Amino acid sequence: MIEVQEITKQYGDKVVLDKVGMQFNKGKITSLIGGNGAGKSTLLSVISRLLSQDGGVVLVDEKNISEYKSKMLARRLSILKQSNHVRLKITVRELVSFGRFPYSQEKLTKDDVEMVDRAIDILNLKDIENAYIDELSGGQKQRAYMAMVVAQDTEYILLDEPLNNLDMKHSVQTMKIMRKLADELGKTIIIVLHDINFASHYSDFIVALKNGKIIYHDTTENIIREDVLKDIFDINIKICEFDSKRICNYF
Amino acid sequence: MVFLYRKGVYLRITVLTLILIILAILSLFVGVADVTVADIINRDIDKISLIYVSRLPRTATLILAGIGMSVSGVIMQQMTQNKFVSPTTAGTLEAAKMGLLIFFIYTPAAGVTLKMLSAFLFTFLASIIFLTIVRKIKHRNVIFVPLVGLMFGGIIGSISTFFAVHLNIVQDSNAWMMGDFSAILQGRYELIYLTLPAILITYFYANKFTVIGMGEEFSKNLGLNYNHIMNIGLFCVSLTVSSVVITAGAIPFLGLIVPNVVSLIFGDNLKKTLPLISLSGAIFLLICDIFGRVAIYPYEVPIGVTVSIFGSIIFLFLLFWRKR
Numbered sequence: 001m002i003e004v005q006e007i008t009k010q011y012g013d014k015v016v017l018d019k020v021g022m023q024f025n026k027g028k029i030t031s032l033i034g035g036n037g038a039g040k041s042t043l044l045s046v047i048s049r050l051l052s053q054d055g056g057v058v059l060v061d062e063k064n065i066s067e068y069k070s071k072m073l074a075r076r077l078s079i080l081k082q083s084n085h086v087r088l089k090i091t092v093r094e095l096v097s098f099g100r101f102p103y104s105q106e107k108l109t110k111d112d113v114e115m116v117d118r119a120i121d122i123l124n125l126k127d128i129e130n131a132y133i134d135e136l137s138g139g140q141k142q143r144a145y146m147a148m149v150v151a152q153d154t155e156y157i158l159l160d161e162p163l164n165n166l167d168m169k170h171s172v173q174t175m176k177i178m179r180k181l182a183d184e185l186g187k188t189i190i191i192v193l194h195d196i197n198f199a200s201h202y203s204d205f206i207v208a209l210k211n212g213k214i215i216y217h218d219t220t221e222n223i224i225r226e227d228v229l230k231d232i233f234d235i236n237i238k239i240c241e242f243d244s245k246r247i248c249n250y251f
Numbered sequence: 252m253v254f255l256y257r258k259g260v261y262l263r264i265t266v267l268t269l270i271l272i273i274l275a276i277l278s279l280f281v282g283v284a285d286v287t288v289a290d291i292i293n294r295d296i297d298k299i300s301l302i303y304v305s306r307l308p309r310t311a312t313l314i315l316a317g318i319g320m321s322v323s324g325v326i327m328q329q330m331t332q333n334k335f336v337s338p339t340t341a342g343t344l345e346a347a348k349m350g351l352l353i354f355f356i357y358t359p360a361a362g363v364t365l366k367m368l369s370a371f372l373f374t375f376l377a378s379i380i381f382l383t384i385v386r387k388i389k390h391r392n393v394i395f396v397p398l399v400g401l402m403f404g405g406i407i408g409s410i411s412t413f414f415a416v417h418l419n420i421v422q423d424s425n426a427w428m429m430g431d432f433s434a435i436l437q438g439r440y441e442l443i444y445l446t447l448p449a450i451l452i453t454y455f456y457a458n459k460f461t462v463i464g465m466g467e468e469f470s471k472n473l474g475l476n477y478n479h480i481m482n483i484g485l486f487c488v489s490l491t492v493s494s495v496v497i498t499a500g501a502i503p504f505l506g507l508i509v510p511n512v513v514s515l516i517f518g519d520n521l522k523k524t525l526p527l528i529s530l531s532g533a534i535f536l537l538i539c540d541i542f543g544r545v546a547i548y549p550y551e552v553p554i555g556v557t558v559s560i561f562g563s564i565i566f567l568f569l570l571f572w573r574k575r
Contacts, residue, residue, distance in 0.1 A: 050468050074474025082415060086465045087332060088519040102474040106458050106522075132518060152473070 001026050002047060002077075002156055002188070007056035009042055009212075016042045018212040021057070024156075024205075029182050029189045031199040031220075034209035035233060041160050042194045043209065047190070048079035048158050060156070075104035077160040078149045082165075086133070092144045094127040096120055099151030119151035124178065139170035146177065157181065159191045163198060171195075175202040196237070196248045200224045208232045222246065260523055267530035271314070274537040278310045281541055283549045308440045309432050313540050314533040316499050319446035319491040321532025322453050322525070324506020325514075326484045327378075329521070331385050334514070335397040337506035338492050342404030344503075346377030347496040348428050349411045356418065363497075367442055370493035377407060378485050430500040430555035432540055445494040449487040450529070452545035456483060457521040464519065502536070503555060504562030509535060511569055535561070 002024040009017040017039045024030050032040040045051035047058050049065050058065045060076055068076075078099075086095075096119050100112040108116070120129055123143045128136065133144055142162065149157055159178075163171040179202055181187040193199045199206055199220070206223040208216040210232060216223055223229075224246045229237040238249040269524050275515075279302055280286055286306070290298040324337040338344050354366045357442030381403055385396055415424045453460065459480050462470050470477045495502065509532045536554070539561055543552035 048472070050471055053359070069474075070471070070476055071474035074472065079468075079472050083467055086469065087334075087516060088461070088464050090518055090520045094518075098458075098465075098473060101458065101462060106455070134376045 001059075001061065002190070003059040003062075004043070004047060005057050005126070007043065007046055007058070008054045009039075009051070010054050015212050017046070020209075020212070020214055021056075021065055022207065022214055024188060024190055026188050027182060027186045028204035029178060029191065029202060030205040031203035031208060032190065032192045032207050032209060033194075033196065033199055033232065037122050038209040039212040040197070040209050044079070044158050044160050044190065045081075046095050046193055048077060049073065050079065055235075062107075063214070071102050074152070074154075077156040077158065078152045078154040079160070080145055080149050080162060081160045082162075089132050089134055091130050091132055092125055092147070093120065095133055096125070096129075096147045096151050099148040102152065115153055116151050119147040122150055122180070123147040126196060138165045139167065139173075142166060142170065142174065146174065150181070154187075156188045156190070159189070161192050161194060163193065163195060171198065178202065196224075196229070196233075196250070200246050200248060221246070254448065264526050264530065267527065267534065271530055271534050271537070274534060274541065275310050275314065278313065278537055278541055279306045281305065281544050304437045308437050309540075310537075312435050312440050312498055313432060313445045313536050315443045315446050316495045316502060317505065317533035317536030318450055318529040319443075319495050319532075320502055320505040320536075321509035321528050322450055324490045325339070325466055325510035325525070325528055326453060326460060326488055327506065328480060329460045330382065330484050331396060332464055332466060333393060333396045334511060335393065336400060336509065337482065337499075337504075337510075338488070339493070339503045340404075341381050341400035342353045342375055342377050342399040342407050343381075343488065343492050344428070344496065344501045345404040345407040345411065346373045347493050348424065348501075349377075349407055350493065351374050351427050351497070352414060352420075352424055355420065355423070363442065364508060367445070367493060367497060371489050374493045375485060375489040377403075378489055382481070383483070388431055391553075428496070428501045429553055430502045430558065431553050432499055433551050440498050441444045442494045443498040446491045449490045452483065452487050454525060456480065457525050459485065461519065461521045499554070501555065502558055504558055504566070505532060505536065508524050508562050508565050508569070512565065515569065515572070 003022070005021045007017050007020040008015070020039070022045060031069065032043065034040050042051065043188060046053045060068070060073065065073060093116065096116050097108060098116060099119065100108055104112050120126055125144055125147055128140060133141055135143065146162070162174055166174060175198055178189055178191065182189050191203070203220050206216070206218065206220050207214055208223065215232065216228060224239060226239055228236060229248065235250055240247050275567065280288070282302055286298045286301060291302070309318070320338065327336050327338065327341060328334055347370045350370035351366065354361070354369035358365060381400060384399060384403065388399065411424065412421065415421045459475060462473055462475050463477065463480050463484070467477050510528055512533060513524050513528045517527055536558070539557040540554050543554055543557040546552050
């Protein structure tokens with residue numbers, strides 16, 4: 001289980017995270033929502049040790065992440081940022097193979113190759129596995145990165161706005177894969193989302209941040225309510241029920 | 252499938268190794284003094300000792316310097332995530348020069364070990380400063396980073412020149428940096444073997460250096476100790492550049508062209524491309540040197556000139572090819 005306690009992060013005078021504390025449910029998808037600058041991405045970066053906090057602790061399976069060896073933590077927790085800025089010319093298969101890096105640094109074992117094959121399979125990348133990533137479309141690239149995270153085979157998967165730059169088809173595809181990872185492989189997924197309807201449709205829990213504080217943390221159905229959303233986003237949102245899922249109309 | 256792919260890689264390595272061996276043998280027999288294979292078979296003592304004292308050291312230095320400079324180039328490119336950074340465009344060569352100058356000013360009589368240490372320390376420090384500057388730059392424009400490097404090198408160079416002018420050793424200090432393999436003799440080139448450990452380390456860390464090239468966050472996610480690998484990279488680059496500069500002088504462009512050409516054709520997975528980069532670097536330098544030896548025979552064109560000419564042609568070609 002991932003637990004954060006009293007996390008504080010400041011940039012100069014600006015408090016980005018203000019004593020944030022919570023626990024993330026295991027085997028579920030938790031979405032982080034909130035306006036720009038609410039602290040979602042910062043929180044995700046702190047949890048994944050990409051950013052060091054000014055105060056508070058992050059516990060992964062009851063152990064402080066600063067006490068983990070970097071390699072061991074990389075076997076439990078993976079993070080995918082909006083990282084389409086890798087400029088290296090490597091093939092999809094090579095990229096996915098780097099997901100096995102925390103296990104076998106310089107040479108892949110047979111098990112590693114199997115994991116890579118499986119990840120390529122899950123993300124439907126078989127036909128482009130030998131293509132260079134710099135020649136792929138945005139959607140294909142995103143899938144390649146996600147395959148790498150799948151190959152990393154961590155209990156916890158953190159994603160920072162994975163739907164950015166993706167069209168509707170690929171956004172839906174991505175979220176369906178997340179659902180599959182949580183439901184079939186029991187992964188715990190924490191995901192920063194901007195589109196409230198994707199959060200409503202695919203997540204089990206929603207955490208809402210505002211001004212560096214968690215203002216709501218509840219099941220999806222308790223968050224996707226007109227009064228709660230107005231509180232989070234400061235705009236009027238109409239909610240309609242459609243096929244037993246709630247759709248938000250904020251246009 | 253995997254086997255075929257591997258086979259392709261091995262085939263390329265084999266072909267390049269063969270070319271390298273042929274060129275190395277050629278390099279042993281090209282020069283002002285006429286040495287033929289028959290002389291060796293006939294056990295002509297003078298000719299054999301010529302090969303042993305001059306030609307063999309020269310060929311070994313060419314191969315090691317070629318490998319060393321190209322590998323240093325690619326490591327620097329991985330560390331800065333910028334394809335245009337190399338010892339020439341990051342102030343590394345100027346720093347080595349400054350190290351030699353300081354050595355010359357304070358302990359000119361001291362041994363070659365101290366000279367090496369001085370050059371190494373300065374390249375190491377300059378590389379750290381350059382990396383720190385690069386990390387501080389907010390907008391890491393592809394062209395901006397090497398420009399900063401060139402300016403940084405310019406500053407170091409001007410400081411060195413200032414002291415050199417005062418001490419009246421401008422000509423000497425320029426001569427140190429003039430890439431030249433003609434003065435390499437047994438007993439005066441052995442420092443070049445210091446590149447070997449650096450090259451070996453790079454091979455053992457190939458995957459780690461590839462990961463470094465994907466950025467700090469990427470490396471952290473994969474559990475790689477980013478700073479540790481950066482320091483190892485700095486160490487390897489400084490060791491290689493300073494020992495090459497001391498033995499043969501500065502060889503411009505090599506660290507820029509070879510890795511870029513290989514990357515363009517074979518990609519950036521160092522596990523796969525490092526052997527290709529090393530072999531191509533050695534082959535390129537051997538060709539330049541042999542050409543320099545025969546072009547205005549019996550005189551020699553300094554290697555820096557031939558490398559620059561061939562290098563710029565390839566580089567221009569590369570730029571246009573990239574645009575397409």
